Amino acid sequence: MKKVGVAILGLGVVGGGTYRILTEKREFYRETQGVDLVVESVLELDRERALALGVPQEKIASNIAEVVYNPDVNIVVEVIGGVEAAREYVLTALNAGKTVVTSNKELISKYSHELERAARRQNAGLYYEASCVGGVPVIRTLLDGVQSNCITSMMGIINGTTNYILTRMAREGLGYEEALAEAQALGFAEADPTADVEGYDSAYKLSILASLAFHTKVPVAKVFREGMTNVSAEDIRDGEALGYVLKMLAIGKRTGNHVEVRVHPAFLKKDHPLASVNDSFNAVHLTGDSVGDIMLYGRGAGALPTGSAIVSDIIYAATHGENKYSTFKNTAAADKDISFVSDFKSAYYLRFSVSDETGVLSRIASVFGKHNISIFEITQRAKQPGSMTLVIVTHETHELAVRSAVAKINAMDFARAESILRVAN
Numbered sequence: 001m002k003k004v005g006v007a008i009l010g011l012g013v014v015g016g017g018t019y020r021i022l023t024e025k026r027e028f029y030r031e032t033q034g035v036d037l038v039v040e041s042v043l044e045l046d047r048e049r050a051l052a053l054g055v056p057q058e059k060i061a062s063n064i065a066e067v068v069y070n071p072d073v074n075i076v077v078e079v080i081g082g083v084e085a086a087r088e089y090v091l092t093a094l095n096a097g098k099t100v101v102t103s104n105k106e107l108i109s110k111y112s113h114e115l116e117r118a119a120r121r122q123n124a125g126l127y128y129e130a131s132c133v134g135g136v137p138v139i140r141t142l143l144d145g146v147q148s149n150c151i152t153s154m155m156g157i158i159n160g161t162t163n164y165i166l167t168r169m170a171r172e173g174l175g176y177e178e179a180l181a182e183a184q185a186l187g188f189a190e191a192d193p194t195a196d197v198e199g200y201d202s203a204y205k206l207s208i209l210a211s212l213a214f215h216t217k218v219p220v221a222k223v224f225r226e227g228m229t230n231v232s233a234e235d236i237r238d239g240e241a242l243g244y245v246l247k248m249l250a251i252g253k254r255t256g257n258h259v260e261v262r263v264h265p266a267f268l269k270k271d272h273p274l275a276s277v278n279d280s281f282n283a284v285h286l287t288g289d290s291v292g293d294i295m296l297y298g299r300g301a302g303a304l305p306t307g308s309a310i311v312s313d314i315i316y317a318a319t320h321g322e323n324k325y326s327t328f329k330n331t332a333a334a335d336k337d338i339s340f341v342s343d344f345k346s347a348y349y350l351r352f353s354v355s356d357e358t359g360v361l362s363r364i365a366s367v368f369g370k371h372n373i374s375i376f377e378i379t380q381r382a383k384q385p386g387s388m389t390l391v392i393v394t395h396e397t398h399e400l401a402v403r404s405a406v407a408k409i410n411a412m413d414f415a416r417a418e419s420i421l422r423v424a425n
């Protein structure tokens with residue numbers, strides 16, 4: 001039986017999960033895949049951690065050279081995170097002709113062109129299913145399952161931390177800070193939650209997924225990004241009354257040569273398939289020209305779900321003679337004929353605090369009219385003596401028109417926008 005040697009760089013949560021899956025299921029893979037996957041080496045500075053996982057002393061390497069120049073190692077798994085050391089290690093491994101499997105979204109989003117060039121030169125593989133949406137096989141689906149399609153749109157909940165926070169806010173009426181503190185106490189959110197709540201994590205993932213879906217490099221700098229730290233319990237309650245659920249969404253669309261990529265909180269109709277993706281679950285909804293709509297759902301993080309994606313990549317590499325690379329020109333920038341849409345179209349939910357005076361509503365409506373923004377729904381309620389809360393939902397319109405209209409309204413002394421959220425369809 002073919003034997004394939006694996007090395008793991010980093011035995012943190014994901015590396016530990018990968019080690020466990022590979023060792024506990026070795027016999028299962030021998031039977032079902034006809035390949036013997038053997039962990040030949042691990043690079044982990046904390047030797048105690050490696051020993052506690054059951055790694056034999058002699059398999060704990062003390063530097064990268066020991067791993068990549070080990071002739072028994074065929075596949076190197078990079079799960080150390082961060083960018084600089086990871087980039088150097090991955091390049092060293094690829095240049096030595098080893099196939100690399102990584103979960104590092106920032107590395108792949110920023111350097112996939114450089115890494116893939118090195119991989120192709122050496123006829124080595126470069127696989128990164130675990131970099132996006134943990135255990136959910138969305139990259140394999142894009143590369144294989146729906147390759148027959150032109151993908152026209154993708155919409156996903158691709159960050160578990162923010163989905164957990166928004167789910168708790170919706171279910172328990174918690175404020176953002178309260179829900180975040182709870183998520184941190186339970187280990188769902190990092191002590192520094194910036195990467196998740198400000199949308200950086202989702203932006204890296206979206207840049208990778210959109211590149212694969214739309215067959216052109218989508219640099220992360222082209223992703224419009226807005227965090228969720230200003231979302232309030234009041235917005236969520238208002239949305240609920242109007243038939244919406246608030247989610248942190250990653251949205252990608254390709255129309256001709258126009259590509260639109262954005263990450264922000266947005267309301268979704270309650271009957272949208274993504275609206276019922278709750279807690280720390282992730283999902284990606286794709287639309288293809290032949291298949292129509294499909295949705296993948298599952299765990300986007302965690303030792304075993306992410307380890308599942310890594311080991312599936314290892315199995316793919318170990319059982320395929322030819323490597324599968326990107327299905328687009330993997331360069332640092334998008335193809336020349338691609339333009340990125342910044343003035344995208346969406347419907348909007350706008351909450352204003354207004355003075356309870358004659359003519360206020362008509363003056364606000366007039367600003368909307370002048371900006372060619374059509375109002376779909378208006379509700380109002382008493383806020384405090386002399387002031388009202390006004391909620392306006394628009395028909396689909398342009399982002400820049402809404403920003404300009406809100407700036408005009410804010411300049412009037414009787415109204416102030418308290419919340420601007422997009423409504424996705």
Ligand code: HSE
Nearest residue numbers: 158159160161300301
């Ligand atoms: N921090 C990410 C999340 C997991 O909350 O989904 C890894 O990408």
